Amino acid sequence: MDRPSNELRDAYAASLGERIRSCRGGVTREEFARKLDLHVNTIGKFERGITIPDAFALLRMAEIGKCPAEWLLTGKVKSDKIDRSVHAVESGDYIYVPHFDVAMSAGNGVFCDVERVVAMRPFEAKFIRQDLGISHNELALVSVVGNSMEPLLRSRDTTMLDLLAKGVTTEGIHAIRLDGALMLKQVQRLPGKVLRVSSANPEYAPFEIDGSEDESERDFMVLGRVRWGGVTFN
Structure with missing residues (x-):
């Protein structure tokens, strides 16, 4: 019974x-x-x-x-209202990803301040979990500023970051912080703990970051890896 x-x-x-x-x-x-x-x-x-x-x-x-x-x-x-959160929020068949305003943000903890969340954008849970293969909620949406990644990414496009992918294990586009500025750059790991940072736009020269340097003497951090991008048409 x-x-x-x-x-x-x-x-x-x-x-x-x-x-x-x-x-x-x-x-x-x-x-x-x-x-x-x-x-x-x-x-x-x-x-x-x-x-x-x-x-x-x-x-x-x-x-x-x-x-x-x-x-x-x-x-x-x-x-239908999802409160702003620094983490993605799963509700029903959707995952609401926080969209951060980071154009005027810099320094540590940029993705930890709920006041910088301008919206919670819905994505199908199946798309994030299965198509993108992301099993966690440490996600963030950020808008592209500037033309350093053109023609791949243009100003006002939107990118989704996997904030747990801070280590550069494979070549790809990452969000980085360098000397207080936030950037989206192509990051490649080279032998000897060296990271090569480059832009899609050939007008911007590539540069290298020596991983063996004392981190206290430089301001550099990989914040996450770009896993998705949305194009904005003028």
Whole structure:
């Protein structure tokens, strides 16, 4: 007699576990557990659908992961409005990615300030998870400024960054910070911990960053890798 109710509970626990894992985003399970004052194995049981957290734990998860508490609990939201967040927010079949205004921003923590989020842009979850192969919510949209990446990217185009792809393992377009300025550049790893930074526009000369230099003596950081671009037509 209890089998249908048990099956419903198991199905709910499994879907809830997926939402908890999504809400955790790029935060490690250990760090998430520490912030919740819970054992890391408890978080693992939540995410695998073995146990279900209480209401207070769910509220704390929503606050820490900056995702809607209603969505975390039910998988749905009553309102189409998604609050601004520094992390992408998964709601139903869509993932809302924060679009940052970074044209006038520089320095550390540029992608950690919710005041710089101008909009939450919806993308199909299937596109991000399957087509792009991104399993986390550490994503950001930034607008292109200037002509250094023309004709590949033009001013006012939009790019999606994978903020966990900070290490340059393969050649590609990355967001970098150099001497307080934010740039989108082609970055290539060369032998000897050297990074070659170049532009698509031949008017901009390439340069190299020596990875063996003392980081305290230079202001350089790879912020993330470009995974998608949207073209703006004049």
